[in-house]
Amino acid sequence: MDAKFWHDRWQEGRLGFHEGKVNRMLEAHIGALKLAPGQRMFLPLCGKAVDIPWLLSQGYQVAGAELSEIAVHDLFSEMGVTPEVTDTERHRRYAAEGVDIFVGDIFELSASVVGQVDAVYDRAALVALPGETRTEYAAHLAEITRCAPQLLVTFEYDQNVMEGPPFSITQDEVECCHGARFAIKVLAEAVVPGGLKGIVPAREKAMLLQPL
Ligand SMILES: C[S@@+](CC[C@H](N)C(=O)[O-])C[C@H]1O[C@@H](n2cnc3c(N)ncnc32)[C@H](O)[C@@H]1O
16 A cells, blocks of 8 residues: 555545544543543544544544545544644644644654654554554554554454455454554454445454553
8 A cells, every 4th residue: 555545545535444423442442541631642544534523522632644635634624623734844734723633654754743642543544554564653653652552443354355455453463563562452342333345244443552
């Protein structure tokens, strides 16, 4: 999945990954992160997830990274907020009260540009990446968020039935990506109603990653 793959999807409006409502695992398990109001969550590969305005409405601050400027433009437009847009060395920053979204490649984002992160919420980010990129992503994410705890939401399904993304992520794969830095606890698992993309039976899984 190169950048063009994602830019084309946003250009053509092929957004099957966009839930358009708050993710059920986030809503049910955000408490596991034990955040206080005002603390700041980082959403890697954030798209225009409705989770962002929801987190803001719950009193958290939000930072995100997203390749597509279309996504970020739509996010603010759908929130009914006019962002302040500035350029950092490698990213364009869309900012408004309590929220900063960095437009560009997450792999070119640094801890100093991201700023304070109290927790990470990864939904449809790890699962969006092909196998060869996942360990690099996990290491980079930990670096730019200084090993902040994570709420990770993944899918598991028979990868022989459907190609990703989203890719099926086994528990072993999560351990392989994150196990050197985090203790991993499964919080919940639930069937994806109607299967993934209506093609394959799948389970959605929420995990808490606590720094070792
Ligand atoms: C599967 S979507 C998930 C979006 C969002 N997390 C959600 O739950 O709706 C993956 C997103 O990651 C973005 N993306 C892919 N590679 C990226 C990268 N290297 N840096 C930043 N964003 C990236 C894509 O443009 C896409 O919006």
